[in-house]
Amino acid sequence: MSDAHTTDPHGGELAVTGPIADPGLPEHQWRPTDVDPAKEKRAERQVVGFFLLSALSTVAFLVAYFTLKIGDNWHVIGGFGASNMALGLSLGLALLFIGVGIIQWARKLMGDHEMTEMRHPARSSDEDRETTLQALSDGLEESGIARRPLIRNSLLGAVGLLGLPAVVLLRDLGPLPGDALYHTIWGRGLPNRPMRIVRDGIWTPILPSDLEIGDLVNAQPDALHNPERYDIDPADVEGIELQVHKSKASLILLRMQPEDIKHGKDKDGQSRENWAVDGIVAYSKICTHVGCPISLNERTTHHLLCPCHQSTFDLADSGKVVFGPAGRPLPQLPLAVDDEGYLVAASDFDEPVGPSFWERDYYER
Structure with missing residues (x-):
C-alpha cells in the first residue's frame, strides 16, 4: 500500500482524495x-x-x-x-x-x-459568556x-x-374553617344539660365508679348518638359531619390516684384542680404533632405514647410533652358529674385540638 493509493476488496486501487469539503448551509x-x-x-x-x-x-x-x-x-x-x-x-x-x-x-x-457553534469545553470562556448574554439580548x-x-x-x-x-x-x-378549629361539639352542651361522656362505639354513659385505678377508656360526646338531647339537628352529626366531629372530639379518660395529679393552670391562669373527678382526667386523643390517634398507656407513669412518632405525654401533669417531636401538651377537657352521677364535660377543650396552625397561640400550663 502506498501513501497515494489503497486497495479495494476486489483488488483494484483507489486514489486518496483527502478530506471532504464542508458543504455549508443552503441558501437562506x-x-x-x-x-x-x-x-x-x-x-x-x-x-x-x-x-x-x-x-x-x-x-x-x-x-x-x-x-x-x-x-x-x-x-x-x-x-x-x-x-x-x-x-x-x-x-x-x-x-x-x-x-x-x-x-x-x-x-x-x-x-x-x-447559527452554528464549534464544540467548546464545559465551562465557556468569559468572552463566550459575554457573547451569550449579547445573543440573548x-x-x-x-x-x-x-x-x-x-x-x-x-x-x-x-x-x-x-x-x-x-x-x-x-x-x-374544603370549606373555610372560620373558628371551627378552636371549638368542638363538646362546647355545645346546654347550660342546664352538660354533655355526657360515653364509651366509644357502645355509647353508654360512664360513672366514676365504673373506672378503676389505671383504667384507660376511649370516649366520645353523647351528642353524636343523642343529638336531640342537646337541641342539635341530627343532620349536623351524620355522614361526613359525624366523622369531623368524632375526629375533633375523641377523648381519653384515665383514672389515677388523686394525689398523683399535678394541677396546672388554664389559659386564664386559674388552677385546674377542679378539672378532675375522683382522680379521673380527660384529654384529647389526637396527638399535637401530626394528629395521630393515641392510646398506648403506661400505667405506672401515667404516660401516654403516640405510636406514630413516639411523642409521649404526661397525663398526670397537664398532658405535657416528656419525649418526642410534639410541641404542645394534649388539650385537657374539664370534667364534672351530672344529676345522675354520670361524667360530663364542664366545657369545651381549653385550646384547639390536633397539630399546630399559624394562628394558634400557646400558653404555659
Missing part, C-alpha cells in the same frame, strides 16, 4: 412574513387572536366553575358531568391557545437566522417583544388570567 429562504409587511401584520393578528382566545377560555372556566354544579342531572357525551367537562375543556383550551400563539410567534415573526430584540406591544400585552394578559383558575380551585380544598 426568507419567510413570507420577512418580505411582505401585509403578511407580517396578518401573522401578528393571528398570534394576538390565539392569546385572546386563551383569555376567553379562562373566563369560560370561571363562568363554568360558578354556574355549573357537580352532580347536575344533565350530562354530555360519554356520561361525563357537565361541570367536569366544561372545566376541563376550558382550562385545556386556555393552555393550548397560549402554546399555539407562542409557536406561531416564533415561526413567523421572531428572528430567522441559522439580541434574541429579545429580534423577538420583537419591545416593538410589538400588542402581542406582548395580549400574552401577559392571557398568562395573568391563568392565575385565576388556580385561585378559585383552592376553594375546593
Whole structure:
C-alpha cells in the first residue's frame, strides 16, 4: 500500500482524495412574513387572536366553575358531568391557545437566522459568556417583544388570567374553617344539660365508679348518638359531619390516684384542680404533632405514647410533652358529674385540638 493509493476488496486501487469539503448551509429562504409587511401584520393578528382566545377560555372556566354544579342531572357525551367537562375543556383550551400563539410567534415573526457553534469545553470562556448574554439580548430584540406591544400585552394578559383558575380551585380544598378549629361539639352542651361522656362505639354513659385505678377508656360526646338531647339537628352529626366531629372530639379518660395529679393552670391562669373527678382526667386523643390517634398507656407513669412518632405525654401533669417531636401538651377537657352521677364535660377543650396552625397561640400550663 502506498501513501497515494489503497486497495479495494476486489483488488483494484483507489486514489486518496483527502478530506471532504464542508458543504455549508443552503441558501437562506426568507419567510413570507420577512418580505411582505401585509403578511407580517396578518401573522401578528393571528398570534394576538390565539392569546385572546386563551383569555376567553379562562373566563369560560370561571363562568363554568360558578354556574355549573357537580352532580347536575344533565350530562354530555360519554356520561361525563357537565361541570367536569366544561372545566376541563376550558382550562385545556386556555393552555393550548397560549402554546399555539407562542409557536406561531416564533415561526413567523421572531428572528430567522441559522447559527452554528464549534464544540467548546464545559465551562465557556468569559468572552463566550459575554457573547451569550449579547445573543440573548439580541434574541429579545429580534423577538420583537419591545416593538410589538400588542402581542406582548395580549400574552401577559392571557398568562395573568391563568392565575385565576388556580385561585378559585383552592376553594375546593374544603370549606373555610372560620373558628371551627378552636371549638368542638363538646362546647355545645346546654347550660342546664352538660354533655355526657360515653364509651366509644357502645355509647353508654360512664360513672366514676365504673373506672378503676389505671383504667384507660376511649370516649366520645353523647351528642353524636343523642343529638336531640342537646337541641342539635341530627343532620349536623351524620355522614361526613359525624366523622369531623368524632375526629375533633375523641377523648381519653384515665383514672389515677388523686394525689398523683399535678394541677396546672388554664389559659386564664386559674388552677385546674377542679378539672378532675375522683382522680379521673380527660384529654384529647389526637396527638399535637401530626394528629395521630393515641392510646398506648403506661400505667405506672401515667404516660401516654403516640405510636406514630413516639411523642409521649404526661397525663398526670397537664398532658405535657416528656419525649418526642410534639410541641404542645394534649388539650385537657374539664370534667364534672351530672344529676345522675354520670361524667360530663364542664366545657369545651381549653385550646384547639390536633397539630399546630399559624394562628394558634400557646400558653404555659
